Amino acid sequence: MKSLLYIEDDDIDILLLRRLIKPLHTINLDIVGTFQNLRQLDLSNYDLILSDSNLPDADYATLMQYLQNTNVQFVSGIGEPEQNVWAKPIDLKLLLNRLYRDAEPQLNYIEELADGDMNFKREMITTALEILPERKSSLQKTNLKGSDLKKVAHKTISSFRVCGMDTSVLSMLETEAVKPSANDELIKNLIALVVHQIDTGIKMLKAALNAS
């Protein structure tokens, strides 16, 4: 689960974000509408903080200073790309990328599995390096939909788990793929993210293999 905090006092903006992340069952959303309430929270619990640039009791400068050591993304009515401020309503692709793009492999699982056996570690990484491109190519098949897509996503989860990669996006994809009213745009974004994660994973696993 990813934890997201939305600092926002406008009910419509809150409604829009709730609607946007409703299909993303791996996001836990908290909302706070005033600076006073914001100060009560432990901000280290959040993977990402989306903050309006103005609250009834705090301006942009105050918020920026208070949130400077967190993973914050400011949003405003019109957005200011040159200052990296997103426009409302929040774009799904931007949000997904920000939350899930950096799913780098953690080799703890393989290390524990190998238990000091370097040959086994190399064998496992080599196998993962054979499988991941196959999974990527399966996911990129343009005619893949519904239960077929779900199956590919499901199978990819195993490889991700062993490589210590975040399986949240695949899990979302698995669920969304078989919904009667599946959101094609969301599916497209999720597949693009998984493909990016696989590419990153392959790069890091190759580096780990060379280093071992």
Next chain:
Amino acid sequence: MLASKEILLLEDDIVDVMTIQRALKQLNITNTCIVKTNGEEGLEYLRNCEELPGLIFLDINMPKMNGIEFLKLMKQNDNWSRIPVIVLTTSNDQRDKDETFKFGISGYMIKPVGYDDFKEMLSAIQTYWNISEHPY
């Protein structure tokens, strides 16, 4: 008790096969682990083996014949229907649980995220089947 009976593993993902075999080895589970990669191969093995396996670890999502189709057919056979089957999957789908329990599985295990937890799970299964009487 499971004693030295074979364990039949039905799993098509090579990474999962390597993980399970490795965990069995680290837990000093010396039963021979026979690997088949889909339900058809599993049924073929049951038809031709000299001695039936003591336990089947079953994945649900497999090509050709999936785990649920395999269960349906094996449970119709009087000789095979008593073999304990433990579903080992990443699927938390309630429909998969409903379907597989309907066919009398002995357990439904969702593979944990961490390897230590996974090993602990296999160890618990081993302990249970060493304590429990075996159906044949």
